[in-house]
Amino acid sequence: MKVGANGLALEVEDHGPAGAPPVLLVMGLGMQLTAWPQALVDALVAAGHRVIRFDNRDIGLSTWLDHLPAPNLLWESLKRRMGLPVRAPYTLEDLAADAFGVLDALGIARAHVVGASMGGMVAQRMALAAPARVLSLTSVMSSSGARHLPGPHPRVLQVLLGRPHDRSEAALLSHYVRLFQAIGSPGWPEPPDVLRQRILDSLRRGGYHPAGSARQLAAIAADTGRAAALHAVRAPTLVLHGEADPLVPVACGIDTARRIPGARLVTIPGMGHDLPPGVVERLLPPLVDHLRLVSPS
Template identity: 80%
Template sequence: MKVQANGLAIEVEDTGPVGDRPPVLLVMGLGMQLTAWPQPLVDALVRAGHRVVRFDNRDIGLSARFDHLGAPNLRWESMKLRFGMSVRAPYTLADLAADAFGVLDALGIAQAHVVGASMGGMIAQRMALAAPQRVLTLTSIMSSSGARSLPGPQPRVLQVLLSRPKDRSEPTVLAHYVRVFQAIGSPGYPTSAEDLRQRILESVRRGGYRPAGSARQLAAVVADSTRAEELRRIRTPTLVLHGADDPLVPVACGEDTARRIPGARFVAIPGMGHDLPPAVVERLLDPCCRIWR
């Protein structure tokens, strides 16, 4: 369903009971739709008595598009970043956090446990900084503080990420994304190529192929240069979960995030990369449920 959030049309899935347990807001990462949250995770949270809210971030899936802002030149902006210059982005992570609060407002939710994956973890961090009274707990999964000294993707992964499909036909786009997700996936919990193809096909047919939206989101991530130093202000109970074998956002990024947030608990999951296969979901649930008690 569509809601008006922060003045935008945002696509939302609202699942589970409105009961005594606080809602859980799931915030997905760069270029990923709400359907990227595994259904077994949503089902487990609902069985535990939580209302679960997922949504498409702006510029992806079925939510509001920002094509009128154009596509940023990421190579140029990255070069500026290396030389210590400010990076320009069509919008900011703070804007994306405001969208998330707008979703809660539209649903009449005053407070929630906020769980973010990858870029979603960064948005969740921004939410805890902007309105801590609304974030009961913060869970940052396979994400980063954004500190410039942290390591980046493995070279083989970066090469795949920088490649582009030769055309926008469904088979070509599908093959491209299969290569991407195989490159960043969990080495200890591999997903078959057929399962990947099916999930990606469903995603592409639902929300289309929107590389410019992903580029604008990435520009917002790169431009968020002050968050690492601000994290020390967070007093929200925080859990940082990270794959010990993440080839895209190395585990050092999760360790750094936990170090910067006072009292944060850090959990590394051996064999986990930069995805959420079923066996990893099972490993995530216990520490999440513990922090919510």
């Protein structure tokens, strides 16, 4: 279903009883709500939660902001490395406002917020912007954004800088298979046919929108002050990170947990930068325990 949020039309899925403690799932860069595995959603509902997932702006079935410019990512990345201001069409604070808008549209005053990758950064911004609305924070395979942290492994960076040969479904499928195999969990690699079908389903649902991903990436690059602000987070916080993450190395999760008072860090051997079934099985116990720590008043 579509909801109006922060002046946009955002695609939302709402699972579980309306009166159950709500959990808002915020997905990462260029990824649709369907990147949250159904098994994870079902397990959270079975644990007694109402689970909401949505497409961020500029991706999937939510509003695409193609009236805004697509940034020059190489130039903006160079500026960030030099400590210069990065220009972005919108900010992570805007994405956080979108997420609060989803909650508003559903009549939810307070929620547990779980974010993956870029979504973890958005979740951190939510906890900073409106502490009273965030029951708990879970940051999954994400980062504080501190400048000194390591970046992607060189082989992953090479794939990230590549582009599909054309916009045919076959070319897009081949490109994304290479990407997800490069960043995937070595401990639980997805069977090739399962991975291919998952990518096809995503392409056929939400299309191919590199300009939107570029604008989201610029928002990440421009968010240079978050690391220094994380000491102000008061929500009970869980940081989950894969020890084999080649895209956002585990040092980024360790740094995030160090900066947030009282945060609990759980690292998972063999986990990369994805959510295959084996990873979901290992994420769920600490996540469910964490959500049980706080109940809405």
